[in-house]
Amino acid sequence: MQSNWKGQAKHNGQAALRIAGLYLALAVFWVLASDRIVLALFGDGPTSQAMQTGKGLAFVTLSAILIFALVRLEIRRRETAERDATSTHDLLRLGMAATGTTAFRYDRASNQVSAYPSFEAILGEPTKSLSLREWTERILPEDREGVTLPHTRSDGADPQHYEASFRLQRRDGRTDWVLARGRAMFDESGRLHTLVGVFVDTATREALRARLQHANRGLRAFLHANRAIVSARDPQSMFEAVCRSLADVGGFALVWAGLISDDASQTVRLVASAGQWTNASETSPAGWHETTTTDPGPIGRAIRTGEVQFAYDLRTEPAHASWRSEADSHGLRSAITIPIQEAATGRARGALAVFGADAGAFEENDRAILQNIGQDIGHALVALESEDRYQVAESARLRALERERHLLTTAIEALARTIEKRDPHTAGHQSRVATLVTLIAKRLGLPQERVDTLRLGALIHDIGKIGVPVEILTKPGRLSEEEFALVKTHTQVGYEIVRDAGLPEDIGFAVLQHHERLDGSGYPQGLSGDAISLAGRIVAVADVVDAITDHRPYRPSLGLEAAIAEIKEGRGSRYDASIVDACLAALDDGACETFRQQRT
Numbered sequence: 001m002q003s004n005w006k007g008q009a010k011h012n013g014q015a016a017l018r019i020a021g022l023y024l025a026l027a028v029f030w031v032l033a034s035d036r037i038v039l040a041l042f043g044d045g046p047t048s049q050a051m052q053t054g055k056g057l058a059f060v061t062l063s064a065i066l067i068f069a070l071v072r073l074e075i076r077r078r079e080t081a082e083r084d085a086t087s088t089h090d091l092l093r094l095g096m097a098a099t100g101t102t103a104f105r106y107d108r109a110s111n112q113v114s115a116y117p118s119f120e121a122i123l124g125e126p127t128k129s130l131s132l133r134e135w136t137e138r139i140l141p142e143d144r145e146g147v148t149l150p151h152t153r154s155d156g157a158d159p160q161h162y163e164a165s166f167r168l169q170r171r172d173g174r175t176d177w178v179l180a181r182g183r184a185m186f187d188e189s190g191r192l193h194t195l196v197g198v199f200v201d202t203a204t205r206e207a208l209r210a211r212l213q214h215a216n217r218g219l220r221a222f223l224h225a226n227r228a229i230v231s232a233r234d235p236q237s238m239f240e241a242v243c244r245s246l247a248d249v250g251g252f253a254l255v256w257a258g259l260i261s262d263d264a265s266q267t268v269r270l271v272a273s274a275g276q277w278t279n280a281s282e283t284s285p286a287g288w289h290e291t292t293t294t295d296p297g298p299i300g301r302a303i304r305t306g307e308v309q310f311a312y313d314l315r316t317e318p319a320h321a322s323w324r325s326e327a328d329s330h331g332l333r334s335a336i337t338i339p340i341q342e343a344a345t346g347r348a349r350g351a352l353a354v355f356g357a358d359a360g361a362f363e364e365n366d367r368a369i370l371q372n373i374g375q376d377i378g379h380a381l382v383a384l385e386s387e388d389r390y391q392v393a394e395s396a397r398l399r400a401l402e403r404e405r406h407l408l409t410t411a412i413e414a415l416a417r418t419i420e421k422r423d424p425h426t427a428g429h430q431s432r433v434a435t436l437v438t439l440i441a442k443r444l445g446l447p448q449e450r451v452d453t454l455r456l457g458a459l460i461h462d463i464g465k466i467g468v469p470v471e472i473l474t475k476p477g478r479l480s481e482e483e484f485a486l487v488k489t490h491t492q493v494g495y496e497i498v499r500d501a502g503l504p505e506d507i508g509f510a511v512l513q514h515h516e517r518l519d520g521s522g523y524p525q526g527l528s529g530d531a532i533s534l535a536g537r538i539v540a541v542a543d544v545v546d547a548i549t550d551h552r553p554y555r556p557s558l559g560l561e562a563a564i565a566e567i568k569e570g571r572g573s574r575y576d577a578s579i580v581d582a583c584l585a586a587l588d589d590g591a592c593e594t595f596r597q598q599r600t
Contacts, residue, residue, distance in 0.1 A: 101469040102122050104198065109193070115129070122178055124172050161182075163182075165179045178200065180197060180198075181197050182482070214363065214366075233384075234384060242373065246354060253356055257351075257352050259271050259349060260350050298320055313333060313334060331357055332355040334356040339351055340377050341378050343379055439589070440541065441455075441538060454535055465487075466494075472486060495511050513539075515540065518574055537575070549562075
């Protein structure tokens with residue numbers, strides 16, 4: 001704020017000097033030139049004296065016109081600047097509100113913590129400034145020890161990075177986690193004088209982390225269940241293992257599997273169950289056969305129609321009314337029922353019912369996983385009843401691996417689209433990097449499975465930018481040192497999200513190390529040489545090529561030739577030589593023609 005005030009004062013002084021200078025130039029010209037012109041034209045008589053008077057009046061009139069024009073011009077310039085500033089202010093405010101960020105400044109001289117636009121977002125208070133004591137009182141007592149300020153410079157660096165995570169007590173009584181990131185400024189004696197940065201409401205980041213963890217948990221459950229299906233020797237052991245996998249690995253509250261009784265009882269017999277309610281009913285009067293006139297319930301409808309039955313909230317879904325009482329008493333809020341059929345004949349065999357403890361516990365990816373498991377159970381039942389069990393089991397294993405890769409790809413692609421919505425200036429950047437990474441990896445002769453994993457890592461290599469204020473990502477100008485320091489944190493933030501989700505190692509390295517350089521000049525860890533993973537080295541080259549050729553808020557595209565010149569110049573020093581060669585070969589290849597057309 002102080003720097004903005006000083007800048008405005010300097011600009012106002014320059015404007016005043018411009019007006020005074022123009023006025024002085026006109027006055028000097030008038031004094032030196034006008035007397036000579038009058039004397040030359042009218043001599044030194046009465047007419048000359050009258051002209052001198054007229055000359056004075058003309059000077060005053062012209063001066064007034066000039067001053068009016070200059071002042072009017074300056075007023076218009078200021079009005080335009082104020083409109084632009086208001087527009088920028090509104091965009092900044094909206095961007096901060098949308099991303100859960102609040103800018104802050106601590107000034108040691110005043111001992112005040114100021115917030116922009118206010119503390120409303122993180123504390124529920126409209127105030128813009130608090131004393132350090134008042135601010136500290138809003139931090140939970142058990143977290144205060146970890147929020148100490150760097151009162152003295154520790155390593156000679158100026159400015160110094162500052163980061164702390166803590167809980168705040170809001171005015172409405174809620175407690176929210178907040179991440180403070182900023183830069184500490186020190187005076188000549190090494191004492192702190194200013195701390196500037198942003199408070200990030202980590203709910204957004206935690207939501208992304210939770211989505212990835214949920215998706216990965218579902219994939220691991222799918223893998224466990226399919227291993228059980230492939231290795232099963234009889235239907236009973238298969239169903240028991242599948243139910244345990246979904247409950248223990250997938251985290252679902254209750255899993256119930258049943259086979260139909262093809263007799264007059266029209267029931268579905270419980271084969272296996274797992275989860276928090278293990279004494280579930282052994283039979284379900286499902287009325288599964290199409291000739292029955294009774295309400296078949298969700299299990300019966302799934303078997304009858306061959307369609308998945310889904311309940312977002314068991315308390316409100318009319319189609320699941322028959323389950324409501326028991327489900328509510330056992331803390332079950334959502335459900336999905338999958339029909340089990342023989343693939344070749346479509347013959348109904350049973351159903352798999354899975355319950356969640358929360359409303360809306362099943363995401364789209366979960367539904368796809370459970371449907372695939374239902375299909376594989378149908379294949380396995382045929383295999384276990386046939387003589388050619390090995391062939392059918394191997395086919396199921398291969399299908400399971402293919403589905404696992406497809407589900408992981410779908411989840412990560414959806415996440416990549418979510419990330420790029422925050423920063424329209426780099427929309428498509430991750431997908432273009434993923435395309436180039438794929439071509440490079442193939443040129444290097446890597447196995448297809450690893451190529452696919454590297455592509456997924458490239459698709460979300462900038463996932464950590466979810467923790468960078470959007471106004472910095474979209475700033476139409478060069479970033480300050482402090483702003484760039486915040487941008488640089490995206491590699492570590494992204495790695496933490498991916499690591500906690502348990503995704504493959506190459507994906508984590510792609511996210512963490514794509515800004516590392518062979519000579520140690522990169523970040524976040526300053527790694528060099530072979531300390532940088534293959535994934536990090538490949539994504540680094542693809543990322544810099546697309547970044548140079550991409551239009552950015554602060555500059556237009558520099559063109560593909562500039563990108564090629566950069567990686568050639570850094571070949572063997574900043575970038576891995578073999579990867580640069582593979583990239584150049586890919587860019588010359590017809591398979592990369594679309595990329596070349598977009599970037600030339």
